[in-house]
Amino acid sequence: MQLTRQAKISYFKPAWADEFPLWAGFSTRNGGVSRPPFNSLNLGLHTDDAAYNVEGNRSTLCRAFDIAPQNLLTVHQVHGSDILVIDEPNRDLSHFLTLDSDAIITNQPRAMLGILVADCYPVLFWHPHAAVIAAAHVGWRGAAGGIIGKTLQALAELFGAAAEKLYCAVGPGISAAHYEVDRTVKDAFAQSGCRWEEIAREKTFGRWRLDLRHCCRLQLERAGVPANRISGCDEYCTYANRELFFSYRRDNGQTGRQMGFIMIK
Template sequence: MKTTMYINNEKFIAGMTMKDKAEPELNNMALHVCKDPEKVLQNRRELAADLNIQVKDFVCANQTHSANFHKVTLNDAGKGSYRLETAVEETDALYTHEPNVLLTSFSADCVPLLFFHEESGLIGAIHSGWQGTVKEITLKLFEHLKQEEGCTPGSFHVQIGAALSQEKFEVDEDVYLKFKNLGYAEEFMYFNEQTGKYHIDNQLAVKRQCELAGIPAEQIEIDRTCTYMSPAGFSYRQDRKSGRHMSFIMKKIGQ
């Protein structure tokens, strides 16, 4: 199974599954876009085995491009892991203090963001497509964690996963104006006079939101793999029927 491992230390493990011709449905991890749910579960079981956990330890959300987030407790373990109907409803970000619970995010061009807080051990996963970025889900969650969970921003470490590159993320003026109205994303966009389209770097816009929350730039890593151009990428823009990557993070037991 192709997996990009971003973090694997004594406290945390985090990564992103990639497209893999050797796996069922090319290693699709999403039940909401699949031909055969059992094949997706087979892929999830293989990932779980690699992580020394079980699929019942996954927590999955029904992502709706919202700015909603959910604090995961042990009672949430297994939600959405075997069946779509049990997923956390209308949520695009998950966070928890609990160990051995795998927080997940599904994407095929959208920006996945994984993070941990060194001091408190809190972890989280965010799904930020362009709608989530415009709604500032990342900034809103980090502000919530600072205010409600007592997290100091300097202790966050962030990994932004593979996503659609600026070259391939072309939009019309309506989407460009939504980003422009944020007031801090102008430098992450350019206009292509030949096509009449705007190009947006959603990864850097999300990174800026992290910085606005007070997270040091040197503690934010970005995987610049383009999900459209890479053979290991699932791209909704390229193929409306594409599978999905699973980005994941877990706090190891005993930490």
């Protein structure tokens, strides 16, 4: 995945993005107006940052990709497995802000889907033949609850978008080196489709380091997405790379949010 710039926005672009008529990527924390500890491109309205700063940052993002602010679609993410589907034109997508959901699917052009994160993983989906996109928010609860598999199932059932023809991107998130979890998390993964031994290493008794990035990849591949169609950002960690990313764990919750985004032009 390549770090690139569009106007004032620096973002990581999936390897496959330039092949198709779409915008897709993962923003960094740079290029906005928010002050510490939310400096500077905080895109999360649910943080303690001043709302006018966040709205200004969102406007900067929208201008960079030549869309109106009402064409940016974000939802109220709750670490669940509900999916919002937009399959008809909608003049103002901002009214979905308070809707509880952790994945979004649309076949509508000029609708930018946004997933807000600060350690969790944003996952993007694109099916060129069905001309449909999706974005999912994957924390440990979402991974254990099957949000990736449910998104893939909805894409196939509603749009005929078979997994083997999809292109996906797993954005930057917290690495296993900085993600320590307990038995509650281990037990939640019993039905996740991943063996715990594949995605976690025991640190001390009752404590593990969870590789959520690897879990996302495994779930995509085992659902039929070809490994060579999954673009990753594996060399980066939201916790470790302070100059690039917000991190909820590192900053004890007082931090901003970056965004995984995708839009059909």
